[in-house]
Amino acid sequence: MRPNVSLLDSPEVIIFGATHRGMRLANRLVARFNVLVIDRAPAPPEASSGWNYVQADFTAPPNVEGARVVFAVTDEDKLNIRIALAVRRLSKTIPIVITLVQSRLGWKLIRHLDRFSFISPPELAAKKIVEAIYAPKPPLASRTPPVIAEPAPEIRPPRRVDRLIVRALSIIASLAVLSTIYFHFAENLSWIDSVYFVVTMMATVGFGDISLRTSSTLSKIVGILLMIASVTNTAVIFALVSDSLLKRRLALTFGRRRVKQSGHVLVVGIGSVGLEVIEELIKRGERVVGVDVKADGKYLPQVHAMGVPAVIGDAKFERALRDAGMPDAKAIISVTSDDLTNLEIGLNAKLLNPDVRVVLRIYDPDLAQSLAEHLDIHFAFSMSSIAASVLAQLVESEPQPQIWTSEKA
Known part of the structure; x- marks a missing residue:
């Protein structure tokens, strides 16, 4: 981290939020621009990569007008919108890009804010993940014979009282x-x-x-x-x-009945990303079965409304995967919020169906690369890396693209 950094410097790129995608974005842009990252938390170890870091509240710095672009990439939609409005109060011309899970809200904001844009990481990740189903399988760096292990005993999660x-x-x-x-x-x-x-x-x-x-x-x-x-x-x-x-x-x-299908795609983890993946698969004409551990999941009603069967169970265990038709599925996509859970689900799926295509959501990009190279996991994606790459392309492009305007494409 550069010494004596203050909000009074003249950064070309300002990034609010030292999240995974924020730090990857900073690392991507630091070679070409003077980058300033602002977050409430103390400086992370990655701050030594050459970009400036300031521990401060999420308020627009006084010299924001000198920046080329401002990114708000915290993990909260509400906070990103608040940052965007604070920046717009100080400058009417600086481009602002934020991340939003609720893309419909983003399109409504575009109608009212000039030189404003957004990306939806779940939507971006969903398209990338679904495309992996149709991509050629990458070669393995090393292949080891499969080991047939005894299935782990299923442990029922404790019942939660309302x-x-x-x-x-x-x-x-x-x-x-x-x-x-x-x-x-x-x-x-x-x-x-x-x-x-x-x-x-x-x-x-x-x-x-x-x-x-x-x-x-x-x-x-x-x-x-x-x-x-x-x-x-x-x-x-x-x-x-x-x-x-x-x-x-x-x-x-x-949610607890066995699905009798073949040639379908299993989507494990019905969250914001899982819902986008299911919608994208349906658009492409795929038959989909959802799997989630929570019977009262937030997005389950939307899945049922689309006519997609949903199995309630822990996909780390064989029973839930069999109930979802894993032996006859053509692909499994695991997009829970835990890397090790996704990995375990992927490996269990290969035991039940060695020919199934496995696509995992992995937060750690190094782990994602290693899984794709050394295990029989065909594709592993880091959602934050995908989002950071798209955000970096927006500011690296010359001239700045139409996305800065307030007109919906």
């Missing part, structure tokens, strides 16, 4: 405790009688042996509020429990 149900139960328990204490002292009831009285009131089955007919006005008000709160809270608990049971039943019905 937080709303826990909160509702906590509220009703708190009401019972506080009411018991109040009536014990206010009505001179024994502790057991006070508990009995509160339970009968909360259940609205008062037997009349203990009543508030001759009690003080305050006690009557407390009793009225307790009954209303208890009935309301009980109805909420029943609704939440019913909703939870229905979701589990739907997951068992639609």
Whole structure:
């Protein structure tokens, strides 16, 4: 890292966000431009690569007008938009490029901001990953005979309790405790009688042996509020429990059945990237089966709406892969957020189907290269590397391309 760096220098390229894609972008551009990276975190080891680094808040530097372009590549869409607006307040002419997961929001912003553009890393990665299905298989640097191993025992993940149900139960328990204490002292009831009285009131089955007919006005008000709160809270608990049971039943019905297909593509990890991959595969006429470990995944409703079967299970284990038709699939694409999980899924898929094409999402570009060269993993892609390469091409091109304008292509 260069000494005595400050926001008052005159950088040609300003990058907000020392993320994987931000640092790869800086490394790509530092040979041609004076690059400044701004992030809240302390300087990473990569900052010694020759580009400047400043630990600061995500606010536009005062000399932003002297920059050739500004990139906002943090991991949060909201923060990237905020940075873009802050830069635009200081300069009406400097080009701004941000990363956005929600591309539809990006196109709407383009209508209102001049010299503004964006890329969607999930969309870019999805196109690259899907293209790998049709590309020729790269040669292996070294090939080792496959080893048939005993399948690991399947470990069921612990069931998660709905937080709303826990909160509702906590509220009703708190009401019972506080009411018991109040009536014990206010009505001179024994502790057991006070508990009995509160339970009968909360259940609205008062037997009349203990009543508030001759009690003080305050006690009557407390009793009225307790009954209303208890009935309301009980109805909420029943609704939440019913909703939870229905979701589990739907997951068992639609997500835990064996898929009977052949020549299809498995997509493991139905997140933002997985959804884009599924959409791209459907556009190309492929039959797709999704696999995800979460029965309540955020993007599962969209997958079901597209008519794509989704298997709920852990693809690190043979059962989930068999349920998804792995032995008869032509390709598997694993795009979970963990490198080792994707690697394990890819290797397990090769054991079930040695001829299947394997495409993995790998964050570490060095690991991705090694997997493609030395293991029977045909393609491994780093999403941040793909995004950084596209961003670098925007600023390296001469003259600057049409993407800087506010007109949608």
